[in-house]
Amino acid sequence: MATGSHSNRSGTGTFGFDWLSxxxxxxxxxxxxxxxxxxxxxxxxxxxEILARMNNPTVVDSATTSLLSASISTVIAxxxxxxxxxxxxxxxxxxxxxxxxxxxxPLVLPPTVGGIVLLTVFGPGSPLGEAAITAGFPLTRxxxxxxxxxxxxxxxxxxxxxxxxxxxxxQTLEYASRSLGKSRWTTARNxxxxxxxxxxxxxxxxxxxxxxxxxxxxxxxxxxxxxxPVQIWVAFIELGLDNAYPVAILLVLIAATAxxxxxxxxxxxxx
Amino acid sequence: MGMTLxxxxxxxxxxxxxxxxxxxxxxxxxLAVLGPSGSGKTTLLSLIAGIATPNSGSIxxxxxxxxxxxxxERRVGMVFQEGALFPHMTARENIEYAATASDRAxxxxxxxxxxxxxxxxxxxLSGGERQRVALARTLATDPDVLLLDEPLSSLDAxxxxxxxxxxxxxxxxxxxxxxxxxxxxxxATALGDRIAIVRDGFxxxxxxxxxxxxxxxxxxxxxxxxxxxxxxGTVTDRSGDGVxxxxxxxxxxxxxxxxxxxxVTVCIHPSRVEVEMPTLADGDRAANTVTGTVTRWxxxxxxxxVEIKVEAGALTLTANVRPPTFERLSLENNSGVQVLIxxxxxxxxxxxx
Numbered sequence: 001m002a003t004g005s006h007s008n009r010s011g012t013g014t015f016g017f018d019w020l021s022x023x024x025x026x027x028x029x030x031x032x033x034x035x036x037x038x039x040x041x042x043x044x045x046x047x048x049e050i051l052a053r054m055n056n057p058t059v060v061d062s063a064t065t066s067l068l069s070a071s072i073s074t075v076i077a078x079x080x081x082x083x084x085x086x087x088x089x090x091x092x093x094x095x096x097x098x099x100x101x102x103x104x105x106p107l108v109l110p111p112t113v114g115g116i117v118l119l120t121v122f123g124p125g126s127p128l129g130e131a132a133i134t135a136g137f138p139l140t141r142x143x144x145x146x147x148x149x150x151x152x153x154x155x156x157x158x159x160x161x162x163x164x165x166x167x168x169x170x171q172t173l174e175y176a177s178r179s180l181g182k183s184r185w186t187t188a189r190n191x192x193x194x195x196x197x198x199x200x201x202x203x204x205x206x207x208x209x210x211x212x213x214x215x216x217x218x219x220x221x222x223x224x225x226x227x228x229p230v231q232i233w234v235a236f237i238e239l240g241l242d243n244a245y246p247v248a249i250l251l252v253l254i255a256a257t258a259x260x261x262x263x264x265x266x267x268x269x270x271x
Numbered sequence: 272m273g274m275t276l277x278x279x280x281x282x283x284x285x286x287x288x289x290x291x292x293x294x295x296x297x298x299x300x301x302l303a304v305l306g307p308s309g310s311g312k313t314t315l316l317s318l319i320a321g322i323a324t325p326n327s328g329s330i331x332x333x334x335x336x337x338x339x340x341x342x343x344e345r346r347v348g349m350v351f352q353e354g355a356l357f358p359h360m361t362a363r364e365n366i367e368y369a370a371t372a373s374d375r376a377x378x379x380x381x382x383x384x385x386x387x388x389x390x391x392x393x394x395x396l397s398g399g400e401r402q403r404v405a406l407a408r409t410l411a412t413d414p415d416v417l418l419l420d421e422p423l424s425s426l427d428a429x430x431x432x433x434x435x436x437x438x439x440x441x442x443x444x445x446x447x448x449x450x451x452x453x454x455x456x457x458x459a460t461a462l463g464d465r466i467a468i469v470r471d472g473f474x475x476x477x478x479x480x481x482x483x484x485x486x487x488x489x490x491x492x493x494x495x496x497x498x499x500x501x502x503x504g505t506v507t508d509r510s511g512d513g514v515x516x517x518x519x520x521x522x523x524x525x526x527x528x529x530x531x532x533x534x535v536t537v538c539i540h541p542s543r544v545e546v547e548m549p550t551l552a553d554g555d556r557a558a559n560t561v562t563g564t565v566t567r568w569x570x571x572x573x574x575x576x577v578e579i580k581v582e583a584g585a586l587t588l589t590a591n592v593r594p595p596t597f598e599r600l601s602l603e604n605n606s607g608v609q610v611l612i613x614x615x616x617x618x619x620x621x622x623x624x
Contacts, residue, residue, distance in 0.1 A: 180412050
């Protein structure tokens with residue numbers, strides 16, 4: 001370290017930069033790489049034209065489908081995810097590790113592969129898919145299909161983030177509450193959930209953001225009804241890039257809102 | 272009201288540590304559980320509270336077996352080491368969360384002098400206030416047993432002493448079994464009606480503070496209660512009222528009754544060793560007198576710890592000397608002194624180890 005900083009100092013004299021400047025430049029380039037395309041998107045089309053096209057039925061329909069399906073997926077992910085997250089947070093051992101690996105699997109699996117996996121269970125060729133179609137409730141090419149795809153890829157965010165939130169609540173506090181004569185449920189409601197709340201909210205927000213952006217698995221399971229990402233794809237393929245802008249801008253705004261929530265009421269898990 | 276907590280053959284096995292079997296009965300009294308860290312003190316409380324499940328044995332509260340009951344049905348109050356206050360609730364909300372009656376929170380706040388801080392949340396409370404709130408919260412449930420896990424250990428000395436005095440009066444007022452876990456001998460003797468010494472998951476000795484301090488049953492208890500003068504000795508004469516014991520080439524007259532073993536550990540508490548001027552006449556005191564020189568001394572605040580090499584034998588005695596005596600004798604290294612060891616201050620442990 002000492003020799004390194006010494007040679008840096010001489011380097012500064014000769015070339016006018018040191019390693020800190022190099023790091024700043026590298027990081028700055030990356031930041032520009034994030035920000036410039038976003039700004040460019042908003043500058044590509046006049047704001048008035050975008051607003052006019054927001055009323056287009058395909059835009060409205062896809063936004064409705066996405067918001068509805070992502071909301072349902074998030075509720076399902078939370079309902080099923082929180083108990084699992086709590087169990088993972090309070091249990092140690094080999095079983096816990098395996099279960100956690102299974103939970104993380106959809107996060108690392110390519111979404112299209114996730115779609116294929118789901119199709120083998122819920123697709124028209126499968127017994128379950130067949131039965132559902134007969135019952136008049138098809139699990140593909142339907143809102144149910146969208147929800148299935150979104151829940152698969154988004155729910156791990158609830159489990160993993162809420163697990164960390166539960167782990168941050170000292171178990172002694174739960175023992176203290178119960179030794180005061182309060183049941184497990186009363187303890188969870190009054191002690192654990194309020195303390196883990198911001199972290200859980202972060203998980204829910206991330207799951208919603210992931211669900212609303214879901215494309216790969218949704219394409220495989222439910223091309224119709226079109227969600228916003230699918231609509232962007234269709235507009236781009238059939239009518240060209242310009243026509244994909246309005247929905248893309250909507251999605252950027254939703255993502256920005258999610259970020260806002262993460263940095264205000266929720267605990268940003270990456271901070 | 273007369274509560275009794277009885278532990279019988281209580282055992283808990285962990286990967287690296289075995290607790291018990293332990294038998295213990297606590298009436299309406301304060302039992303101070305004293306032991307080094309890792310000795311199983313907290314395990315004992317966890318088993319009684321229901322945080323840990325024993326492998327075998329029973330825990331009975333007035334005859335009702337607590338083993339198998341969930342925490343919330345045991346009526347066992349526990350004050351945790353750092354208080355374990357709910358950080359999102361104010362002091363008042365913490366107490367009211369537990370309170371069985373609506374006016375209980377104010378009552379306890381008055382008792383524990385918490386009126387001024389009731390609207391603060393735990394991070395805004397001092398260490399002493401936090402422990403008082405924790406205590407109030409536990410008492411608000413009117414528990415049948417009170418467990419305290421080193422509640423004073425993280426506090427500064429002046430606050431610790433003050434809260435210790437308050438606890439002393441409080442314990443007198445409540446008529447339930449109290450188990451007070453600590454690693455500090457002074458806290459244990461100050462608060463305990465009885466003391467139980469634990470080591471490696473076992474009860475080593477149980478008795479009144481003075482008994483445990485002056486008559487330890489083994490070397491560990493002796494050392495842990497501050498008894499530094501432990502010497503190997505041999506009983507040489509059993510004919511008198513008290514036996515005579517030889518350490519090195521010094522003979523000590525004791526008041527200890529006849530003891531079956533000949534090989535013993537001679538145990539002399541430093542607080543009972545008196546240091547005097549070398550010229551002082553022995554008089555007719557029933558004390559063993561030896562001469563020696565000071566080899567080391569330490570100012571421990573309320574007393575001096577003085578090490579004295581005894582001339583006649585190859586042994587070093589430690590004495591606690593009060594500051595007035597220390598100054599009167601103008602002690603320093605190599606000072607020649609006379610050491611008086613009262614006959615009744617010599618305790619014999621029937622083992623050498």
